[in-house]
Amino acid sequence: MRRYALAALLLFVAQTAVAGEAAKNDEKRPTKIWNLSGPLGETPKRTTEAYPLSDQQNKEGWVKNEAMSDEFDEKALDQGKWDASRKAWNGRQPALFSDKNVTVSDGKLHLTMRKEKVPEEFEKLGYHDYTSAFVRTKATTGYGYYEVKAKPMDSGGSSSFWFHSLGSAPLTTEIDVFEICGKIKRFERNYHMTLHITELPPKKNHWQVHHTWIAPWRLADDYHVYGVDWGKDEIRFYVDGVLIRSVENTRWHQPMFLIFDSETMPEWFGMPDDKDLPSTYSIEYVRAWKRK
Numbered sequence: 001m002r003r004y005a006l007a008a009l010l011l012f013v014a015q016t017a018v019a020g021e022a023a024k025n026d027e028k029r030p031t032k033i034w035n036l037s038g039p040l041g042e043t044p045k046r047t048t049e050a051y052p053l054s055d056q057q058n059k060e061g062w063v064k065n066e067a068m069s070d071e072f073d074e075k076a077l078d079q080g081k082w083d084a085s086r087k088a089w090n091g092r093q094p095a096l097f098s099d100k101n102v103t104v105s106d107g108k109l110h111l112t113m114r115k116e117k118v119p120e121e122f123e124k125l126g127y128h129d130y131t132s133a134f135v136r137t138k139a140t141t142g143y144g145y146y147e148v149k150a151k152p153m154d155s156g157g158s159s160s161f162w163f164h165s166l167g168s169a170p171l172t173t174e175i176d177v178f179e180i181c182g183k184i185k186r187f188e189r190n191y192h193m194t195l196h197i198t199e200l201p202p203k204k205n206h207w208q209v210h211h212t213w214i215a216p217w218r219l220a221d222d223y224h225v226y227g228v229d230w231g232k233d234e235i236r237f238y239v240d241g242v243l244i245r246s247v248e249n250t251r252w253h254q255p256m257f258l259i260f261d262s263e264t265m266p267e268w269f270g271m272p273d274d275k276d277l278p279s280t281y282s283i284e285y286v287r288a289w290k291r292k
Contacts, residue, residue, distance in 0.1 A: 182220030
């Protein structure tokens with residue numbers, strides 16, 4: 001009996017320690033946050049492709065990270081860098097991810113959403129009527145500057161650029177550089193940025209740090225340059241080379257995959273109008289740098 005009592009005591013102490021650590025971690029929410037209010041103002045001019053648009057003189061000492069960069073100037077997706085399969089996730093219902101919706105042409109990566117029937121085995125899981133697209137890097141990455149030139153789809157589907165640790169328990173981290181809905185009236189100028197934390201033990205605990213910058217234009221009308229400086233102490237978000245948000249980095253230190261995707265988001269954006277489909281989210285390039 002003493003042995004069982006001792007085991008029970010040790011288990012209680014361990015569980016208490018885990019719960020205490022989770023509570024302590026939950027307190028690590030950022031408190032130092034700055035957000036731009038209003039339009040961008042004057043934007044920097046591109047003088048070189050070698051460095052981020054926001055730092056054309058390379059004051060930060062950036063060195064190109066070729067493993068996370070792609071100009072999409074081949075005839076097909078680079079299978080050595082990218083994975084367009086459903087290994088990690090089938091998609092947000094009702095749309096099912098389909099690798100057929102991931103294409104490369106005209107020097108761009110294209111992610112397309114369609115109104116079409118999905119395979120019967122996925123209908124049984126709750127997917128129906130729509131397909132969308134997902135692509136992630138095969139390698140994980142960390143601190144650095146990441147810049148894309150992109151045009152969101154002009155429909156109620158989402159166009160997203162984000163980083164995710166994809167379930168590396170006990171902590172899942174996520175950096176949503178942007179989630180854009182191009183054609184729902186109250187969302188078409190909204191540039192959504194979110195940092196997520198999901199802690200699994202002792203119980204699933206999710207929290208986020210979100211902000212929406214209101215652009216002076218419809219985001220789906222043209223290509224713009226979007227960037228994020230993921231640093232050890234701070235995460236900074238840029239549009240056309242202008243800083244629009246900075247957040248103290250208290251938790252986002254895990255290696256993550258770089259991801260582009262399109263999704264149906266019925267609980268947030270509503271469903272896309274079928275007459276707007278197919279619609280395509282296009283990325284002209286993704287460039288990455290590390291500090292020396």
